[in-house]
Every structure is written in structure tokens, then in C-alpha cells.
């Protein structure tokens with residue numbers, strides 16, 4: 376056997392690395408400090424500001440052929456990107472369900488990028504880190520040791536994979552080879568009218584069709600109506616459809632409602648349906664002793680979709696899918712390929728390849744920022760962040776109740792508050808003006824077809840003063856609009 380040859384000492388620069396690392400290192404430290412300055416000063420700036428045309432024009436340039444100094448490129452970022460972000464890191468952000476991120480998560484992203492690991496599979500420690508987080512999620516949600524799971528971009532993808540897994544459970548492997556049509560079954564799924572749009576899209580992408588997702592009416596609390604659900608399943612069976620999937624939601628995107636999960640688990644068991652829960656918004660309530668009872672029943676799901684990038688405050692993106700039946704999960708996605716042959720030893724070893732559990736082959740190291748977040752803050756502090764956002768939502772609801780000009784439009788189950796100023800006719804304008812003013816940024820949605828102001832409090836930086844600024848801002852703008860409006 377040949378002895379391994381000593382590494383050749385290169386004296387010239389090779390590839391894209393510098394020969395002298397000192398300038399890159401110095402620039403790197405400056406960039407890191409600039410980001411910490413940004414995070415430290417977040418609250419002093421506006422939530423959001425529209426980018427002027429002169430700024431937009433800087434990103435319509437032709438392909439760079441010659442190099443640009445890194446410091447110059449960074450200056451462009453500082454001038455033309457950093458001040459014009461989406462706003463979700465800011466304490467006044469309440470539009471849409473988005474997390475705030477943390478400095479710890481930012482540092483972990485840097486480490487992950489430096490390592491440049493590909494988590495499709497093979498034998499390396501980054502895979503063990505993802506498995507560690509998987510084990511923690513099993514523990515968080517009370518899933519068995521045998522459950523499988525993996526990181527995905529977000530809950531939209533996780534919900535999609537769950538639909539495909541449920542399809543495999545209903546149709547077997549035939550559906551993978553020959554397609555759903557060849558299986559001669561007309562599969563139907565069930566969720567409430569308040570289900571997130573990605574579940575209907577998942578039915579489309581899975582080849583089953585959005586129409587086959589039956590949208591069941593909700594009660595006054597925006598929870599799925601169980602009588603209507605049973606009736607819809609029975610009606611479909613009578614017509615020759617094959618009910619296969621029941622999707623519950625733990626925290627609906629519009630109002631944060633939680634479906635009656637234990638009752639859904641019972642119905643799924645009795646009807647032989649796969650029970651999936653979209654817990655994108657509310658799943659991490661399990662980390663808070665105060666909130667956990669509200670999502671009881673999650674532990675009975677066949678699969679769970681949730682997001683570390685929302686309540687978990689992990690930087691984008693970090694969605695997760697947890698699946699009770701690992702064997703079914705594996706069967707749904709595993710595929711043979713010569714270039715992916717597994718070995719007993721060497722780099723192609725390892726007994727758990729994430730590419731067998733989803734459609735992605737190349738995968739980034741989302742697990743690292745999540746590991747760092749859970750490790751450094753601990754589950755208790757993250758649960759407390761979730762509980763705090765719910766307390767802020769309650770404070771907002773109480774202030775709405777105390778102001779005669781404001782009306783609460785949906786019960787507050789978690790951290791989302793929907794309300795109107797007056798009869799609501801000025802609300803879209805009020806929200807747009809608030810966003811432009813930059814102190815607080817709610818959004819709008821429709822409740823029972825009527826527009827409302829929606830405040831989703833997800834960010835760990837949001838504080839009581841931000842809630843008060845929202846109320847004060849809405850009242851101020853609403854009064855001005857009412858005064859300025861002609862009498863009807």
C-alpha cells in the first residue's frame with residue numbers, strides 16, 4: 376500500500392481564496408460589527424421604509440465581469456439593502472406571522488456558511504446535529520423515539536410533504552410509479568375554511584387537486600365544525616370518494632384559532648384517515664407551560680408541520696416536518712441512484728440520509744442555527760417568548776375593548792388580534808399610513824369577508840410600548856380620516 380503523500384505546499388493563490396487572509400479577516404470583522412450595530416439600533420429606526428428609485432436602480436446593473444472590492448460591495452449592501460428590509464426584525468412589526476431572528480442565529484448562519492456542509496446525506500457531524508434537533512422535536516411534541524423528521528424551507532413545504540406521505544399511506548407505492556390516476560381512487564382531504572392556502576396548493580402539487588380538499592365551516596371561534604366534518608366525510612364516502620387525510624390547524628393564519636385537536640384525532644382514528652396538523656404558527660406553544668394545554672392533541676398527530684423561524688426566532692428559513700411512522704415517511708421519498716450508493720465505511724457511510732425523507736438532495740445546515748438557538752437560550756426562554764407575545768395580544772385586545780371607536784373581530788386564542796376602527800371603511804388606509812410612518816406595522820386580512828386590521832405579535836422584541844403605539848396610531852389616524860371624510 377502506498378503511504379499517503381504529504382500535502383503539497385502551495386505558494387501561489389489558488390481558486391477564490393486570498394493568499395493573504397488578513398484583509399478579508401479585517402473586512403469580515405467590520406461587516407460583523409456593522410450587523411451588530413444594526414441589531415442594536417433596530418428600535419431607533421423605522422419598521423419599514425419604501426426604497427426610492429435611486430436605490431432600486433443599484434440592483435438593475437449588468438452582470439459584473441470584473442471584480443469589485445469586498446468593502447465596496449459591502450458599502451452597497453449597507454446603503455441600499457440594510458435600511459430597506461422587510462421589517463420583521465423590528466419590535467414594531469406586527470404584519471404577517473414572522474419571527475424576529477436573533478444575533479445568535481446570525482452567528483450560527485455564518486458558521487454554517489463557513490463550513491458549507493451539504494446535508495443531503497453521507498457521514499459527517501452536521502448530519503448528527505440535524506438528528507439531535509430531530510430528537511429534541513420528538514421530545515417537545517411527545518412523539519415516539521421512532522418518529523422521523525427533517526428541516527425544510529418552511530411549513531408550506533412541510534405540509535406538502537405530509538400530503539404526499541398521506542397519499543402513499545392511502546395508495547401505496549403504486550402511486551409513486553404509476554401515478555394517482557392509475558390507482559383508481561378519488562382521494563379527498565378535510566380541513567377548515569381557515570386552513571392556510573399552502574394546504575390546498577399541496578393537494579394540487581401532489582396531483583390530487585385543490586377541489587378534493589373539502590373546506591369545512593368553522594364555529595364562532597374559527598374552529599372546524601365537527602358535525603359538518605363528519606357529514607362531509609360520510610357524503611363523500613356515499614359518492615364513492617376515498618377520504619384519506621384530515622388536516623387540523625394549531626394557530627390559523629388569520630386569527631390564531633386552534634382546531635379541537637383531540638376530537639380531530641378521534642375522528643381520524645375512527646375513519647382511518649391520516650391526521651396531519653399544520654402547527655406552523657402555534658406548534659412551539661408546547662415550549663410554554665402556560666400555552667401548552669391550548670395545543671393538547673398535537674402529540675396524537677401522524678405528522679406535524681411547524682416553523683422555527685416564527686415563534687422559535689431562528690433566522691429564515693427553518694421549517695420542520697415531524698412524522699410518526701418513519702418507515703412510511705422513508706417509503707414515500709427514498710429512491711435508488713448509483714451516485715448515491717451507500718457504503719459500509721468512508722464518507723458514503725452513515726445510516727440516516729435526509730435525502731431519503733424529502734425531495735431535496737442538496738440541503739443547507741438549517742439545523743445549526745436551530746441547535747444554537749435552542750442550546751443557548753434554552754426551551755424555557757423560547758416558550759416564555761411565545762407566552763409573552765400572547766400576553767401582548769391580550770393587552771391589545773383589552774385596550775380595544777376599552778376604546779369605543781375600536782371593535783375586536785375575532786376571539787384571541789394566541790397572538791393574533793383582528794379589529795376595526797369604526798365601521799372599518801378607513802382601515803386599509805390606516806394600515807398603509809401606519810406602515811409608511813414606520814413606528815408600528817400591522818397588516819390587513821378578511822374575517823367573514825370583511826376587511827380588518829390584523830396584528831400578529833410573533834417577534835421577541837415587541838414590547839407593551841409597541842402595543843400602545845399601535846392603539847394610539849390607529850386612533851389618531853382613524854379620527855383624522857373620519858374628520859376628513861364627507862358625511863355619508
Ligand SMILES: *Cc1c(COP(=O)(O)O)cnc(C)c1O
Nearest residue numbers: 472529530531571628655656682
Ligand atoms: C406561516 C404559515 C404557513 C406557511 O409556512 P411557511 O413557513 O411560510 O412556508 C402555513 N400555515 C400556517 C398556519 C402559517 O402560519
